[in-house]
Structures are given as C-alpha cells and as structure tokens.
Amino acid sequence: MKNDCVMPLGNLINKLLRGEADEWCETDFRFYLESLTHGDKKKLEQVLKTVDEAIVNWKSLSFISRYEDKIKEWKEGKCSMGEVDELYFEEELWRKEGKRLLTAETLYAAISSKGFINDxxxxxxxxxxxxxxxxxxxxxxxxxxxAQIRVFRDVVVSSLGVASSKPVNDKRNTGIVLKKLEDYPEEFGIKLCSEFTGYAIQTLYKLISKGEIPCYRRKGEGRAVFFNRDEIRKWKMARRQGTNEEYVEEMNEMLAARTAHFYNNPNKLKK
Structure with a gap:
C-alpha cells in the first residue's frame, strides 16, 4: 500500500470504482481507516455515508431502456401513448446528460473482457x-x-462495530486491535496467513495452486502448507495487479445463491 495510506478518501473511492486498486486487500483497508479516522465513530460514519453515496451515484450513471417494454404494455392496453412518449423523452434526456445505455451486448462484452470465473x-x-x-x-x-468498494464498505461497517463514540486523538487507544508484524511467528499455517494478508483461505489455496504465492510443505506432513512471515510480507508489498481474487470469491458465492437453478439443472440452460 505504501503511501496510499494517506490518500484522500475521494481518491481511494475513485480508484476502487475504476478498478485501479487491485493491490488493496482487507488488511490495507483496515490500516487506511485507522490512519484516516483513528477509530472515531463519527468519522467512520461519515466515511460510510460517503461510500454509500458514491455507490448510488455510480449506479445512476447508467440505465437500462424500458422503452420496448413500454411499447409492449401499450399494445396490450396496459398504458397510454402519453406514458410511452413520457418514457421516451425521459430516456433521451438521460442520454443527453451522458448516462450510459446498457444493453445485453455491451454488458456481456464488459464481463467477458474481465474474464469468466469458470465454465x-x-x-x-x-x-x-x-x-x-x-x-x-x-x-x-x-x-x-x-466488488472492491463493497469489501471496503464491509471493513468500515466492521470498524464501526468496535469504534468509540468519543473522539479519539491517540490512535493507540482505538477499539481496533491491529497486530504488529513481530506478533506473528516467523513461520505459520494457512489460517494465520489469511489473517496476515487479508485474503480468504479459499483465495490463498487458489494462489497456491497457481504458484502465485511463496509457500512450502514439510516432508511427511501431508498436504499441510506453511509460509514464511518475511517472504509473505515481501510478496504482499510487491504484489500489484492481481487476479481479482476477491471478485472471484464473491461471484462464486453469488452464482451459487442466485443462479443455482442453472447449475443444478443443466437442462434449464437449453430453454
């Protein structure tokens, strides 16, 4: 993260919304918030409000046209031509204001350009x-x-849960407990590595399988994986454009919950 810890909140939010902060993880967000707010509840609440407003504003910059649906409703006698015209002029106004019209083709192209999670x-x-x-x-x-700004938002909400209601001037007295580097053993397993890096255990295993994170196994200890603290620290500090692990993790969960009918019944994909 380097000097990004003192970055203005607005700049960080813009980076997150543009997908230019892949090197940031949950641990980085916690240190950033500590630097920015020192655990002060009112400051954290303002950060949360700013993040939520930024997400709402980002969503408002694009729209899906409902004009064809409205024409269909008119043909079925469910609305008047005046309502059709009103929607037409409203969408034309959005275009003139610079809002982006989303279509199935443009959305699919944007998703595929980022790469599919799996088959x-x-x-x-x-x-x-x-x-x-x-x-x-x-x-x-x-x-x-x-995905990333939501991770940041979750960290803000989590920090609010332990924040003091009184202004905090000394960051050592905040309710957030941040482990120091020396508090970690020189060698640790997957659970401590997850805590140390801020990456989920599932994400770490994916990085291990791709050979993208330094680790080793001891002879005679099966599949147990171990990490060297200093090696992981150097890896984390040098890591920049990653492989969107957080997004992969979130999308796997979302697809399992919201599109399970596709996966559990392949025949539905043919309909």
Whole structure:
C-alpha cells in the first residue's frame, strides 16, 4: 500500500470504482481507516455515508431502456401513448446528460473482457445474452465492478462495530486491535496467513495452486502448507495487479445463491 495510506478518501473511492486498486486487500483497508479516522465513530460514519453515496451515484450513471417494454404494455392496453412518449423523452434526456445505455451486448462484452470465473459462469452469461436478460447481466456486471468498494464498505461497517463514540486523538487507544508484524511467528499455517494478508483461505489455496504465492510443505506432513512471515510480507508489498481474487470469491458465492437453478439443472440452460 505504501503511501496510499494517506490518500484522500475521494481518491481511494475513485480508484476502487475504476478498478485501479487491485493491490488493496482487507488488511490495507483496515490500516487506511485507522490512519484516516483513528477509530472515531463519527468519522467512520461519515466515511460510510460517503461510500454509500458514491455507490448510488455510480449506479445512476447508467440505465437500462424500458422503452420496448413500454411499447409492449401499450399494445396490450396496459398504458397510454402519453406514458410511452413520457418514457421516451425521459430516456433521451438521460442520454443527453451522458448516462450510459446498457444493453445485453455491451454488458456481456464488459464481463467477458474481465474474464469468466469458470465454465458455469460463462454458460450463465451466454444464456443471459441469448435471452437478452439485461437485468441479470447488469447484476453480474455491477457485482464485478463494485466488488472492491463493497469489501471496503464491509471493513468500515466492521470498524464501526468496535469504534468509540468519543473522539479519539491517540490512535493507540482505538477499539481496533491491529497486530504488529513481530506478533506473528516467523513461520505459520494457512489460517494465520489469511489473517496476515487479508485474503480468504479459499483465495490463498487458489494462489497456491497457481504458484502465485511463496509457500512450502514439510516432508511427511501431508498436504499441510506453511509460509514464511518475511517472504509473505515481501510478496504482499510487491504484489500489484492481481487476479481479482476477491471478485472471484464473491461471484462464486453469488452464482451459487442466485443462479443455482442453472447449475443444478443443466437442462434449464437449453430453454
């Protein structure tokens, strides 16, 4: 993170929304918040408000056209031509204001450019494109683009849970307990590595399988993985453009919960 710890909040939010902060992880966000607010509850509440407003504003910069749906409603006698015209002029105004019109094609292209998580994800997105399911594609695209800022938001909410209601001048007296480097043993397993790096255990195993994180195994101890504290620290500090592990993790959970019907019944993909 280096000097980013003193970065103005607005600059960090912009980086997160542009997908330019892949090197940041949960631990970095905690240290950043500690530097910015020193555990003061009112300051943390203001950070949360600013983040939420930024997310709402980001979402307002694009829209899905409802014009064709409105025409269909008019043909079915469910609305008047005046309502159709009103929606048309409203959407034209949004275009003139610079809002981005989202289509199934543009959303699919944006998602595929970032790379699919797995075959299930690709199949679900291709099915949505074939069905012109813009709303499903939009949900996936938003989850992808907002993944990091939501991690940051979760850290803010977590910090609020232990924050003091009184202004804190000395950061050593905050309610947030941050472990020092020397508090960790020189060698540790996967659980402490997760705490040390801020990466989920599942993410660490993915990095191990790809050979993207320094680790080793002792002879005779099966599949147990060990890490050297100093090696991991250097790896973390040098790490920059990653592989979107946090997004992969979140999308796996989202797809399991919201598109389970695709995975559990492959025949539905053919409909």
């Amino acid at each position: 299930y994800h690709r199949d679900a997105m291709e099915k949505a494109l074939d069905d012109n399911d813009i709303r499903f594609l939009k949900m996936d695209w938003e989850n992808m683009m907002l």
